[in-house]
Amino acid sequence: MSRFDHSEYVSITMEFRCNLKCVHCMIEGTMDELVPESLEKFEELLAHNRASRQWKGLILTGSEITLRRDLAELARRARESGFEHVRIQTHGMHLAQPSYCRKLVEAGVDEYFISVAGCDAATHDDITEVEGSFARTLRGMENLDACEQEVAMITNTVVTEKSYRLLPAVVDALSHLERLVQMEFWVYWPMEESDSKNLLAAHADILPWLREAIERARALGRSVEVKNFPQCMLGEYGDTLVNDQPQLFIDPAFWDRFMRNGFHQCRYREACASRQCLGLTTPYIEKYGWDESLLRPLPG
Numbered sequence: 001m002s003r004f005d006h007s008e009y010v011s012i013t014m015e016f017r018c019n020l021k022c023v024h025c026m027i028e029g030t031m032d033e034l035v036p037e038s039l040e041k042f043e044e045l046l047a048h049n050r051a052s053r054q055w056k057g058l059i060l061t062g063s064e065i066t067l068r069r070d071l072a073e074l075a076r077r078a079r080e081s082g083f084e085h086v087r088i089q090t091h092g093m094h095l096a097q098p099s100y101c102r103k104l105v106e107a108g109v110d111e112y113f114i115s116v117a118g119c120d121a122a123t124h125d126d127i128t129e130v131e132g133s134f135a136r137t138l139r140g141m142e143n144l145d146a147c148e149q150e151v152a153m154i155t156n157t158v159v160t161e162k163s164y165r166l167l168p169a170v171v172d173a174l175s176h177l178e179r180l181v182q183m184e185f186w187v188y189w190p191m192e193e194s195d196s197k198n199l200l201a202a203h204a205d206i207l208p209w210l211r212e213a214i215e216r217a218r219a220l221g222r223s224v225e226v227k228n229f230p231q232c233m234l235g236e237y238g239d240t241l242v243n244d245q246p247q248l249f250i251d252p253a254f255w256d257r258f259m260r261n262g263f264h265q266c267r268y269r270e271a272c273a274s275r276q277c278l279g280l281t282t283p284y285i286e287k288y289g290w291d292e293s294l295l296r297p298l299p300g
């Protein structure tokens with residue numbers, strides 16, 4: 001089961017630059033066009049929540065939020081305004097610097113959603129296309145694990161043709177981190193009608209590796225969330241499929257690209273009682289077909 005209730009969180013995109021070049025990047029190509037939310041919008045959000053107490057947690061996100069020099073100040077302002085939690089979504093590399101890591105923790109960032117692309121330097125750096133990135137991300141996570149204040153870490157691994165066989169090993173590589181409380185596996189969506197980067201893997205191929213990763217993460221006491229995978233194929237692990245997301249404030253142009261994925265397609269949609277499943281996407285169907293023999297509508 002999930003450790004966090006997405007309805008208690010709100011996300012705001014405050015940065016669209018990044019210093020990695022992950023092959024699966026969802027906003028590659030639009031990064032220069034998308035506009036971060038303004039400081040005025042940020043302050044409006046804080047004022048709204050101060051008055052309404054609608055959310056407990058604020059997620060500061062974007063391509064790489066730690067590239068914002070005022071990140072600590074944003075976190076401090078959010079905590080002062082009444083948010084119980086401030087989370088950042090990050091590749092974690094900058095946390096390798098102990099003084100920077102300490103600065104964010106002391107400013108009130110108590111949750112860290114960290115992208116881990118592979119299970120070691122060779123695989124992670126191949127996907128991020130930046131040498132040394134795995135070592136820095138891991139060092140950053142170890143700095144968080146050792147800090148005096150109470151913090152929680154969540155990882156996200158994007159599941160592609162390049163990464164699905166690595167999933168159990170990703171769990172193993174991070175098994176020593178006591179504050180890693182949740183691991184997420186997001187099955188890649190291309191943000192267009194075709195899989196032009198040839199990164200989509202077949203669900204049947206992903207499944208055994210994903211199941212093994214879920215089992216290993218749970219054995220370590222971690223909760224697991226899977227995104228964008230047919231719920232019926234997960235069987236006894238169907239409860240790991242959580243496609244809910246916090247409310248997101250982002251440049252509206254993002255949604256034009258997002259809609260090109262064409263979620264919610266399935267031959268059994270009408271007969272299926274799943275409330276979480278996103279079905280198949282347009283690029284998946286174009287590449288692998290409808291998977292009719294693999295899917296089973298869930299009973300009501």
Ligand code: SF4
Pocket residue numbers: 230231232233266267268269272273274277278279280295296297298
């Ligand atoms: S039958 Fe289709 S909609 Fe239902 S869980 Fe399977 S993939 Fe999802």
